[in-house]
Amino acid sequence: MTGMRRGFGNERHNYMKAVISFVAGGFFLVAWIGFAASHGAPAASGAGSVAGTAAATAPAAADHAPQTTPAPRARTSRGS
Amino acid sequence: MSWKVTAALAAAMAFVVVVARLIQDPQAGTATWDASRAAGFVAYLLLWLSTVTGIGLHLHWRPAGASSNVLLESHRITSVLGLSFVFAHVLAIVLDPVVRFSVLDALVPFTSTYRPLQVGAGTLAQWMFIAVLTSTAAAGSTRWSTWRNVHYLSFPCYALALLHGLTAGSDSAAPVALLVYASTASVIAALCVARLFGRDWVPAEA
Numbered sequence: 419m420t421g422m423r424r425g426f427g428n429e430r431h432n433y434m435k436a437v438i439s440f441v442a443g444g445f446f447l448v449a450w451i452g453f454a455a456s457h458g459a460p461a462a463s464g465a466g467s468v469a470g471t472a473a474a475t476a477p478a479a480a481d482h483a484p485q486t487t488p489a490p491r492a493r494t495s496r497g498s
Numbered sequence: 499m500s501w502k503v504t505a506a507l508a509a510a511m512a513f514v515v516v517v518a519r520l521i522q523d524p525q526a527g528t529a530t531w532d533a534s535r536a537a538g539f540v541a542y543l544l545l546w547l548s549t550v551t552g553i554g555l556h557l558h559w560r561p562a563g564a565s566s567n568v569l570l571e572s573h574r575i576t577s578v579l580g581l582s583f584v585f586a587h588v589l590a591i592v593l594d595p596v597v598r599f600s601v602l603d604a605l606v607p608f609t610s611t612y613r614p615l616q617v618g619a620g621t622l623a624q625w626m627f628i629a630v631l632t633s634t635a636a637a638g639s640t641r642w643s644t645w646r647n648v649h650y651l652s653f654p655c656y657a658l659a660l661l662h663g664l665t666a667g668s669d670s671a672a673p674v675a676l677l678v679y680a681s682t683a684s685v686i687a688a689l690c691v692a693r694l695f696g697r698d699w700v701p702a703e704a
Contacts, residue, residue: 429500429571429574430567430571431567431568431571434568434571434572434575435500435503435571435574435575436503438572438575438576438579439503439504439507439575439579442507442540442544442579442583443507443510443511445540445543446511446536446537446540446583446586447536449535449536449539449540450532450533450535450536452536453532453535453536454528454529454532457528457532
């Protein structure tokens with residue numbers, strides 16, 4: 419950025435910035451909803467429970483020791 | 499403008515994350531975990547955009563004939579916005595009822611008991627990101643060489659964020675995630691080559 423304005427003073431193109439912010443916020447919401455939806459239907463997979471989460475994330479958590487009983491307070495990884 | 503938008507967005511995301519934490523299953527709810535994943539992914543993409551536009555500024559790009567100010571302001575807003583999503587990423591994971599991340603885990607590198615190296619990479623990247631933004635915010639009162647030297651942290655910051663996303667996340671094995679990480683990292687690698695050699699590049703035939 420040699421020769422450019424440094425810092426955050428004298429900002430321009432506020433409309434563009436608002437659009438970028440809106441798109442980023444929207445992308446966050448869409449990703450959040452998408453991740454939530456990827457857990458599957460509660461009746462089918464038990465989503466919302468530790469057992470359901472463990473079943474849904476078995477491939478992602480394959481490097482962890484298998485848990486045969488729910489351990490809701492244990493530090494463990496989760497995935498989609 | 500950039501900081502105001504970022505503060506407003508961070509406050510809004512903090513609000514929805516806290517509400518999600520309150521209404522989800524307190525034992526095994528997944529809303530905060532999903533929020534953290536989503537925020538982390540968006541933060542990575544914003545960091546990538548910030549790095550791309552930053553290198554573009556160095557290379558004096560004029561995208562589609564636009565003035566350099568467009569690129570500069572894009573660089574500014576993507577950088578500062580990224581911080582708000584890093585904040586949401588950390589807040590959501592700290593509030594998650596299952597993973598049980600402490601504030602200390604989120605702020606001090608390599609203290610996490612869950613994948614300490616991979617999580618520590620993300621924590622280090624977070625502090626580098628904050629250092630770069632802080633130095634830029636204070637650029638008016640610091641020497642240019644100081645600002646530039648701190649700004650060089652952007653490169654290890656991006657690399658550590660990429661490493662964190664690839665190894666600490668639970669989505670890394672997903673084809674879409676791999677595609678995103680591979681394509682974005684390839685662009686950065688190509689731009690780094692252009693940045694290192696582009697300005698002084700002299701064709702053999704010249």
